[in-house]
Amino acid sequence: MSSFKQEPHKLLVIPGPIEVADEVLYANAHPSMSHMSADFVPVLGDCIRMTREVLYTTTAQPFIIAGSGTFGWDQVAANLTEPGDSVLLLNSGYFGDNFTECLRAYGAEVDEVRANFGAAADLGEVAKALNAKKYKLLAFTHVDTSTGVLSDAKAIAETVKRVSPDTLVVVDGVCSVGSEEIRFDAWGIDVVLTASQKGLGTPPGLSILVAGQRAIKAYEARTRPVASYYGSWKKWIPVMQAYEKGSAAYFATPPVNLIYAYHASLTQITKGSPSLEERFALHRQASKRVKDAVAALGLKQLPFDSAFAANGMTAVYFPEGIKASDIVPRMLQKDVVIAGGIHKDHKDEYFRIGHMGITVANPERGDIDKIISALKESLAEAFASKKSA
Incomplete structure (x- = not known):
């Protein structure tokens, strides 16, 4: 382990980006590497496996792609909805507003259960909405960074499973993964999207999304082409699967140094x-x-x-x-x-x-x-x- 220490600096305690460990920052300064290098392949492969561990899932497919947490919204909207699909969005703040805007940009018909300022969506209203209409997916912000409001992901997923079991459960976990408990498999969640710069303790720049098998099947069953080039899972699934199996694959150049940093942070989180x-x-x-x-x-x-x-x-x-x-x-x-x-x-x-x-x-x-x-x-x-x- 390096003896590298960060320069003295102001304590960064906004709700992301956050302080990062010396080892993580040092890993980000790794010598420049080819993304096709045999040395890099297991680093990204390990990141995929450790991302599953953080979310307590064994079968979901992680996507680790250059981008901000916002790019996770585009992945969900582009790959899991088609124009005219009905989506229920539980809105507890600014980021709920923006998630709705993104979904509508791809043609989804979005209904909202809006919470009062400073509150989470009422589960009774959620159940009522799910009973009244068939929705392709339900999405919510686990922690809305604009309000500090935490939605009960487990209870929401249980409500969906009870009332509308075919509806996919999508969690915007940008401000929750790593700091809030999320049990992907046990709770019946279908997608969690997040980013590197908050609870995962890595500098900003990675869009991290985990899609369960129901979400992958829904993507495969779509009738129209994905309305995104960079965000299409058709491009990214083979890449992620290749690296996890131990070989390099190419669609777009990954941020190699940042993935080294993410690997260092995940190692601390899952094994330290x-x-x-x-x-x-x-x-x-x-x-x-x-x-x-x-x-x-x-x-x-x-x-x-x-x-x-x-x-x-x-x-x-x-x-x-x-x-x-x-x-x-x-x-x-x-x-x-x-x-x-x-x-x-x-x-x-x-x-x-x-x-x-x-x-x-x-x-x-x-x-x-x-x-x-x-x-x-x-x-x-x-x-x-x-x-x-």
């Missing part, structure tokens, strides 16, 4: 200490610490019920009289980078803190202590400044 189960527990513990500290400061969380508050991030309303320019720059001066709001109707009302990956899995770093201390000091300074003004 803490274990994957322990990692989920650490995320829950860190989340509670941050949320308890927020409450002790008299601040209100955006999710209005702790039952649907994410473990990998916290969204917090500004107190009365305080705005982003009072808090975010002060946190920055204390070398802590947080994020403002993003939801189009409420973006000036709240801020967001990410607590994922090594920030929580390596508690000896003291990141959570630093976040809480900086927030207390920044809030006190902001109130003092208002009083003296």
Whole structure:
């Protein structure tokens, strides 16, 4: 293992990208390699296998492709829907809005079960919608990064299985994979899409999607050509299968260095200490610490019920009289980078803190202590400044 250490830098605790381990950043600096090299083949092959482990699946097909998490929406829309297909979208924030827009761009007819701001979709309304109409797939954002709202993936999948068992269950897990428990096979999920830069602890640039066998069969049964060139599973399935079997294949050049970094992070997550189960527990513990500290400061969380508050991030309303320019720059001066709001109707009302990956899995770093201390000091300074003004 290298003795490489990152340069001192501000603590990045937005809801992604997140801090990455020294070993991951060092792996990203691997000498330039051919994507057809015999040395690279097992690296991508291992990434495919370890991605399955993170999601507790044995038979689903991972796709690891250059792109952002957003590209996962295009893969779902292009490969699993055809113009006129009915889709039910459970909307709990900004990213639900955008997923709907993407699906409609490919011709899907999208109905929404919209949650109130700060809440997850009501399962009773979901069941009612599924009873009223036949849907090709149901999609939802597991953690909507704009609100910090966590949807109950297990309960949603159970509802679909009970009410409309032929409907595919698609999970946007961009802000949840690696920080929230997802049991792909046991819960009956058909697709999880995610990205490298959040709970998976890798620099941004990889679109990671896992498709179960029901989803693959639905793709194979489509009657029209896939309305995407780069995103077509016809192009990517042979590539992924070849690398997993131990031989190189080509459609488009993969980001070789980034895949080395992803391999380093996955190795820590699936084979290192803490274990994957322990990692989920650490995320829950860190989340509670941050949320308890927020409450002790008299601040209100955006999710209005702790039952649907994410473990990998916290969204917090500004107190009365305080705005982003009072808090975010002060946190920055204390070398802590947080994020403002993003939801189009409420973006000036709240801020967001990410607590994922090594920030929580390596508690000896003291990141959570630093976040809480900086927030207390920044809030006190902001109130003092208002009083003296």
